[in-house]
Amino acid sequence: MPNVTERFRDNVALRPDAIALRSPDHTMSYRDLDCRSAAFAAALRQLGVAAGDRVVLVAPTVPEFAIAFLGTQLIGAITVPVNTMATAPEIGHILDDSGAMVAIAWHATRESAEQAVEQRGRTLVILEADAFAGIHGERIEPADRLIDDTAVLLYTSGTTGKPKGVELTVANLVETARIFIEQLRMGPDERMGTGLPLFHVFGLAVGLVTALHSGASFSLLTPFEPRAMIEMIRDHRLTMVSGVPTMWNAMLHTAIDIGPADFTHLRLAASGGASLPAQVIQAFSERFGCTILEGYGLTESSGAATYNPLGREQRVGSVGSALPGTSIEIRDLRGELVPQGVAGELYVRGPSVMKGYWNSDDATASELVDGWLKTGDLACCDADGYVYIVGRAKDLIIRGGYNVYPREVEEVLYQHPDIVEVAVIGLPDERYGEEVGAAVVTAPGSTLNAVSLRAWAKQRLSAYKVPHLFAFVDELPKGPTGKILTSGFAGLRFVTAVPESERTA
Known part of the structure; x- marks a missing residue:
């Protein structure tokens, strides 16, 4: 039976001493990350958490997030990542809607979670820095899951204003990682890095899970600061880095004496989350000697739908073509296909598309039509399959x-x-x-x-x-x-x- 941690465990066995996670001050090997996540899993079991239970996780982009995430996945629980800026009422809604009885909160951002948990009589686990260091408890075998079992519940606001839980399955996460590993030609010696939030689908699915499944090292920066990000790329000799347009723009306009000679190891930068101006792509390439490749995805598609593949022409203004195994269609308001080059709503179908919305059959039926996800984004497609996002059907x-x-x-x-x-x-x-x-x-x-x-x-x-x-x-x-x-x-x-x-x- 599959489990999101299986590929990670394979890499633990193959290269236990290889670096799994880096932060500005620490490194953690695959063996150490495995031991700490297993100890965290054991602690959750002592609290009564079992397979299928929801566990709220409120933590920034730190190694301890990975420990908690892997720990919940090991025992087959459902991880519910939450923005560290969420207020007590927002966290309370997620606790109520998901039915989570346990919440995990990073020690420095615990106040809102404490209030929400206390009001509901739930259990709160404080996640400290360097959690479970040196603890080598009983090895925990990954819980058996079905490929369609929900692994992650990510809450995203809907047009009604009430956040909805997007159910991403074991298969969604495993297949998304596999596709990007193949698409980006990733190997175990890859050195990835990001300043993206891990509670966001881009940082979690495309970043963390993909890195650990490939056997790569993953450098984490929190909070994002452009100078620190540039220095981390240089000092950690990153080969791949991911971010959103505002990050690239901030780095581009940072006064620092670092250029292409310092980034010779950086082979690609991946951008998503919003459209990236062509001038930023060009200016970034000129200053740092690295091309930014754009992609498109949303929470409901595990952050994956289209991407500009390596070795193929990158067209200005395009978010690339459909990822392997993924299909896209452009439809009008009646749900019928539009002619090539004509704008319409973008529909996506493939292995990364969500199972549905948690406890919301009506919302699921509205957004998933015969397996096709209605993205709410307006796009057009050229003769070669390149997708161009031209607007938003919703007021996002x-x-x-x-x-x-x-x-x-x-x-x-x-x-x-x-x-x-x-x-x-x-x-x-x-x-x-x-x-x-x-x-x-x-x-x-x-x-x-x-x-x-x-x-x-x-x-x-x-x-x-x-x-x-x-x-x-x-x-x-x-x-x-x-x-x-x-x-x-x-x-x-x-x-x-x-x-x-x-x-x-």
Whole structure:
């Protein structure tokens, strides 16, 4: 029976002393990572966690995340990664919806998890730095799973504003790793690295799982800082690095005396999460001597759908072609195929596509049609199979690689007693691609301003969801039916509520 840890365990047997994980200050071998994750698995079992149970994991991009992830997978539990910026109400919703009785929280970001767990009488495990070092307990054999068993539950906001749990199976993770290992011609001597969050599908499935299945080493940086990332690429002699557009742009504009001569070992950089401007790709290549290859995926497809393969022409503005075993179609609003070159909604089918949404048959039936995933993104395809993302069918805001759904933010802002009406939109931003903006109508006599509203919202939303730009107006533009027309916001004057130096990703 399969288990997400099996390929990792194969590499432990083949190369136990090879480096599995690197952080700026430490290294961890495959043998050590195996021992620590087994000890963590044993600790979970003592808490009563069994196969199929959900375990919430709130941790940044640190080696201990991998220990906890592998530990839960070893015993067949379902890992539920959560953003470290999530508030107590957000974590509480995930605990309630998933039915998780145990939560794991990184010691430095434990406050919100502690509040959510305490309110519900659940069990909290604090994940300390250098967890389970030197512990060599009983070896735990990977639990038998079915290929369609859920391995990971990743919560993503929906158009209704309520986060939904995306069920990624054992097969989803194993096949995604296999495809990228073959596609990127990865070997056990590969040195991968990232500053991506591991609680995100890109960092987890395409990054961590793929690295450990290939036998490569995986360098982790948290928090992402462009100078530190450049230095890690140089000092760890990384051969592969992954990130989102804002990361490449930040590195490109960092004043540091490092160039192509320092990056001779770096053979490719993988970008996803949002469209990457062609000028950034060109400038990055000129400065560092490395080509950024774009791909496309979403949480519901394990972060994998299309990619620019090695040895094939990379076309400006394209996210590449379908990955092996994956099919794509462009359809109109009726679900019928459109002619070549015509834009429509992108549909994806393949081994990386999710099982469905947790406890939500209606949402699953809506987004999965005969095995085809409706991505909600608008795209077109050329004669050679290259895909071009041209827009979004949904009102999704992508801020620095993070997905923000306006409806979710609006529902929180409507809880403010001074707000009569509010609409949240994405506004162009040089640093993050898009910034979260809110057009607000307040009650008569209200003294609410941008600074106080942002401070109020910060207590209820993850940092990346909090609006930074505000427009206070007497009324919002509406259509004949009373629907707010965001297309009429072009003339509004949005003001910032936070200095540039205090902006966070």
